[in-house]
Amino acid sequence: xxxxxxxxxxxxxxxxxxxxxxxxxxxxxxxxxxxxxxxxxxxxxxxxxxxxxxxxxxxxxxxxxxxxxxxxxxxxxxxxxxxxxxxxxxxxxxxxxxxxxxxxxxxxxxxxxxxxxxxxxxxxxxxxxxxxxxxxxxxxxxxxxxxxxxxxxxxxxxxx
Amino acid sequence: xxxxxxxxxxxxxxxxxxxxxxxxxxxxxxxxxxxxxxxxxxxxxxxxxxxxxxxxxxxxxxxxxxxxxxxxxxxxxxxxxxxxxxxxxxxxxxxxxxxxxxxxxxxxxxxxxxxxxxxxxxxxxxxxxxxxxxxxxxxxxxxxxxxxxxxxxxxxxxxx
Numbered sequence: 001x002x003x004x005x006x007x008x009x010x011x012x013x014x015x016x017x018x019x020x021x022x023x024x025x026x027x028x029x030x031x032x033x034x035x036x037x038x039x040x041x042x043x044x045x046x047x048x049x050x051x052x053x054x055x056x057x058x059x060x061x062x063x064x065x066x067x068x069x070x071x072x073x074x075x076x077x078x079x080x081x082x083x084x085x086x087x088x089x090x091x092x093x094x095x096x097x098x099x100x101x102x103x104x105x106x107x108x109x110x111x112x113x114x115x116x117x118x119x120x121x122x123x124x125x126x127x128x129x130x131x132x133x134x135x136x137x138x139x140x141x142x143x144x145x146x147x148x149x150x151x152x153x154x155x156x157x158x159x160x
Numbered sequence: 161x162x163x164x165x166x167x168x169x170x171x172x173x174x175x176x177x178x179x180x181x182x183x184x185x186x187x188x189x190x191x192x193x194x195x196x197x198x199x200x201x202x203x204x205x206x207x208x209x210x211x212x213x214x215x216x217x218x219x220x221x222x223x224x225x226x227x228x229x230x231x232x233x234x235x236x237x238x239x240x241x242x243x244x245x246x247x248x249x250x251x252x253x254x255x256x257x258x259x260x261x262x263x264x265x266x267x268x269x270x271x272x273x274x275x276x277x278x279x280x281x282x283x284x285x286x287x288x289x290x291x292x293x294x295x296x297x298x299x300x301x302x303x304x305x306x307x308x309x310x311x312x313x314x315x316x317x318x319x320x
Contacts, residue, residue, distance in 0.1 A: 002297045012299045019307040026318065029311035049318040054233045054257040055220050064213055073214045083304050085296075088285060089252025094294065095281045096249060097214040102296045105304025114312045115319060121255045125248060125285060134254065136245075136262045137162045139172045144243050144265025147179040151189035152274045158186065158209040159275060 002101065011035055011081040012103055018045050019058070019083035026050055029114070030058040032082035034066040034075065034099070041078070042066035058082060059090035063097045073160060075099050084111055087118035088125060162261065171195055171241040172263055178205050179218070179243040186210055189274070190218040192242035194226040194235065194259070201238070202226035218242060219250035223257045233320060235259050244271055247278035248285060 018031030028046035044061030178191030204221030
């Protein structure tokens with residue numbers, strides 16, 4: 001059970017206000033803020049259509065901005081407040097960034113009701129590769145593995 | 161069953177060669193190329209550590225570059241050749257970009273064997289929200305939904 005305090009509500013209001021401002025700018029109805037040590041370090045709003053970038057969801061943009069601000073690829077100790085429950089892409093980004101807590105406003109069903117249906121992606125992830133709508137085919141693994149072997153033997157690599 | 165032809169092998173070789181070049185530049189051992197109408201329109205290599213961007217996986221970078229090149233957020237009709245099976249974040253990005261086919265070299269198990277374990281994200285996605293390691297909490301849905309209602313009633317919005 002996560003405790004919710006006044007500052008959590010305040011940060012969520014910030015995210016929701018940003019989502020409202022974003023639709024006035026021609027963006028999608030989504031925004032997020034990232035908080036560390038009680039302070040907002042970055043924000044992001046959906047800019048898929050404005051930036052011609054299908055990966056520019058609110059959470060992804062906020063994570064990229066937070067990493068730029070802190071000069072790191074590791075957001076351990078940070079919390080994200082997002083105006084809508086993350087899609088699988090954003091959930092993956094949250095995990096790779098090591099964000100520990102997520103507060104969200106609208107949920108997946110709310111998003112589906114206004115035409116943003118990411119449930120099909122959740123469904124596809126659960127299907128065996130050969131049953132997915134997008135065709136996945138393994139090719140030349142005996143060549144691809146060579147890069148992995150070299151990486152594995154490198155001594156001065158930056159791991160993450 | 162997906163037919164594999166000579167050009168598929170050629171594009172995969174390109175992706176694998178890029179992955180090899182990328183580790184020499186200090187990046188992770190991953191790269192991808194995106195093809196439309198038989199031609200490479202963009203490439204991308206993992207730049208998480210070099211760019212301090214946890215979302216900068218090979219596939220995400222390639223999608224961003226392809227969208228920039230074609231000035232669109234919709235990559236329908238494109239195929240991605242990636243040196244490693246996509247993680248959940250990249251799989252989500254591929255679906256949002258409407259890429260229809262994926263060829264991959266190394267698989268998830270190969271990636272885990274050299275220290276890149278995205279299986280924990282796949283596992284977490286399948287868990288109910290309250291059982292995940294990252295804490296997900298819904299907050300102020302009655303406020304968040306207001307932006308969605310305004311979006312839903314807008315007549316001049318760009319849908320995607």
